[in-house]
Amino acid sequence: MTSDEDLMLQFQNGSREAFEELFARYRQPLYRFFRRRISNDARADDLMQETFLAVIRAKVRYEPRALVRTYLYGIALKQVSAERRWQSRRPDRPLTEQEATLPPPDAPIWIKQALTKLEEMDREILMLREYEELSYAEIAKLLHLPLNTVRSRLFRARLALKTLLAGDLCQ
Amino acid sequence: MPMNPHPVTHVDVMAYLDGELSPEAAAEMTAHLTQCRACQDVAADLQGVSRQISGWAVEVSESSNALPANLASALASRAAGKTKRPTSVWSWRFLTQHPWFAAAAALIALIAGILLTRAERRALKTEAALISQSDQVFSNNATAVTPPIASFNAAPTELSAPPKAVALPSAETPPLVVRTADLRLSAHNFETVRVDLDRILLQFNGHIAQLNTASPTGEARSLTATLRIPSSRLEAALGELRKLGRVDGESQRGEEVTQQSIDLEARLNNARHTEERLTEILRTRTGKLSDVLEVEEKLSQVRGEIEQAEAEQKSLNNRVSFATVSLQVSEDYRAPLAGTTPSVGTRLSNAAVDGLHTAFNGFIGLIQTILAAGPSVLLWSLLLGSPAYLLWKKLRHR
Numbered sequence A: 001m002t003s004d005e006d007l008m009l010q011f012q013n014g015s016r017e018a019f020e021e022l023f024a025r026y027r028q029p030l031y032r033f034f035r036r037r038i039s040n041d042a043r044a045d046d047l048m049q050e051t052f053l054a055v056i057r058a059k060v061r062y063e064p065r066a067l068v069r070t071y072l073y074g075i076a077l078k079q080v081s082a083e084r085r086w087q088s089r090r091p092d093r094p095l096t097e098q099e100a101t102l103p104p105p106d107a108p109i110w111i112k113q114a115l116t117k118l119e120e121m122d123r124e125i126l127m128l129r130e131y132e133e134l135s136y137a138e139i140a141k142l143l144h145l146p147l148n149t150v151r152s153r154l155f156r157a158r159l160a161l162k163t164l165l166a167g168d169l170c171q
Numbered sequence B: 001m002p003m004n005p006h007p008v009t010h011v012d013v014m015a016y017l018d019g020e021l022s023p024e025a026a027a028e029m030t031a032h033l034t035q036c037r038a039c040q041d042v043a044a045d046l047q048g049v050s051r052q053i054s055g056w057a058v059e060v061s062e063s064s065n066a067l068p069a070n071l072a073s074a075l076a077s078r079a080a081g082k083t084k085r086p087t088s089v090w091s092w093r094f095l096t097q098h099p100w101f102a103a104a105a106a107l108i109a110l111i112a113g114i115l116l117t118r119a120e121r122r123a124l125k126t127e128a129a130l131i132s133q134s135d136q137v138f139s140n141n142a143t144a145v146t147p148p149i150a151s152f153n154a155a156p157t158e159l160s161a162p163p164k165a166v167a168l169p170s171a172e173t174p175p176l177v178v179r180t181a182d183l184r185l186s187a188h189n190f191e192t193v194r195v196d197l198d199r200i201l202l203q204f205n206g207h208i209a210q211l212n213t214a215s216p217t218g219e220a221r222s223l224t225a226t227l228r229i230p231s232s233r234l235e236a237a238l239g240e241l242r243k244l245g246r247v248d249g250e251s252q253r254g255e256e257v258t259q260q261s262i263d264l265e266a267r268l269n270n271a272r273h274t275e276e277r278l279t280e281i282l283r284t285r286t287g288k289l290s291d292v293l294e295v296e297e298k299l300s301q302v303r304g305e306i307e308q309a310e311a312e313q314k315s316l317n318n319r320v321s322f323a324t325v326s327l328q329v330s331e332d333y334r335a336p337l338a339g340t341t342p343s344v345g346t347r348l349s350n351a352a353v354d355g356l357h358t359a360f361n362g363f364i365g366l367i368q369t370i371l372a373a374g375p376s377v378l379l380w381s382l383l384l385g386s387p388a389y390l391l392w393k394k395l396r397h398r
Helices: A004-012 A016-035 A041-057 A068-089 A097-101 A109-116 A120-130 A136-143 A147-170 B010-017 B023-035 B037-053 B069-080 B092-097 B099-137 B142-154 B156-160 B190-203 B231-242 B258-284 B289-321 B344-397
Strands: B177-187 B207-214 B222-230 B246-256 B322-331
Touching: A004 A016, A004 A068, A016 A041, A016 A068, A016 B069, A041 A068, A041 B069, A068 A136, A109 A120, A109 A147, A120 A136, A120 A147, A120 B037, A136 A147, A147 B010, A147 B037, B010 B023, B010 B037, B023 B037, B177 B231, B177 B289, B190 B207, B190 B222, B190 B231, B190 B322, B222 B231, B231 B246, B231 B322, B258 B289, B289 B322
Parallel strands: B177 B322
Antiparallel strands: B177 B246, B207 B222, B222 B322
């Protein structure tokens, strides 16, 4: 199977098929990524498409120094940040903190509540590891953190989540 | 007492479970986990957390792997080169790909920098020389100023046109100088000054920026005005103004604003270019509403900058085109005629009235003194007078 990086280079050279293959590979993971961070289903789909649009627009700037996966999630993280900023600036409907940072309502309630209580950076590291299955190095690169910080924060987040989930079950 | 420290950390256990350890470290961890109950518990906890959190699944429709219309259209546009963004000449990528271009640009920038520095230095020197010259020629002392003014009048073009030393190397961009002059006059015939001033302004296409006149009773009248006169006709206009009276003082200054004008022009060009680009983006690009609003906000900001720069440029051009003359004209002071002398009867009557007033005031003053000092004098007289009287009496009886 052709690697993502090769597909990206082929796309840079004008191969539409390469892009379609990349889209097929990452459409669902990216949609899930947004769906777990944005409460609106349609908006999550929009952001997924906008991520690919950004790839198309910036194809000449891609350099094969990073994995395509890291590159895509890097764009996606920026899209989420921009979306949250935009939502918070909307005068007609100010977004509550819960809506801005929390999982959508279809998540199991105990997981949602437990994730809510984590520190934002810890939650992001945990979600990138658990759901996007990124390596520690990829997370460190994406969030601009030292590798050891990612390790320690991930461990702290998991322990905190264990306590929170245990507390919810006991209630 | 813990003689053997624990060989692995719990974070290592987590890294092991996440597949983040090297093969050697992973093998050691596997062996360790078979023996260490505490680490087994940690591993079980971490796996439990992962298992629980994985309960949040997001459903995605499987049948929509085809490219959405917007992506397909963006791809088609790219392929056709419709929206292909040309690589900017100043982008890092371009410069790294064309090092000869970067080197040439750096060389040109260096030469331009040297030339500009030299021109600026020369302009500064010339300005200093001009100010020094004007300070030397025009002093505030009226007696000392007469001969230099005569020589200044004799060759007005030497100062009205910038001296050759002032000119910048480029013939296309003559130096821009903001000229100002102060003129103090004493006029014998003050009544005609105002009329003559209007005539001079009309003759030289100048105008009054500000004018104040003062006519205090019993003192010399004065006129203070700020005049704006086309710079090219300043010398001739000053010559006419000097004829309004005797010159008490005169000074001139020249401030070169060429660099300021160039900077302003560059700022304006940049802002206009940015405006064009933003307008083009608004016209051709489609995107999120937030992006459009952001571009519009930026466009509004740039237009504000353009208006401000244009206003500054207009003001600067106006200052260069029109010299400012501060004119102060004082009337030659003439002592007023003495008033009529009163008659003898009036003078005697006035003296009598003054005498009565003085006598009455003296009487009132005496009463006031007695009333004010009387009680104190009486008290001290009693205190000191009684023993003195008794002593005097005793001595007399001896």
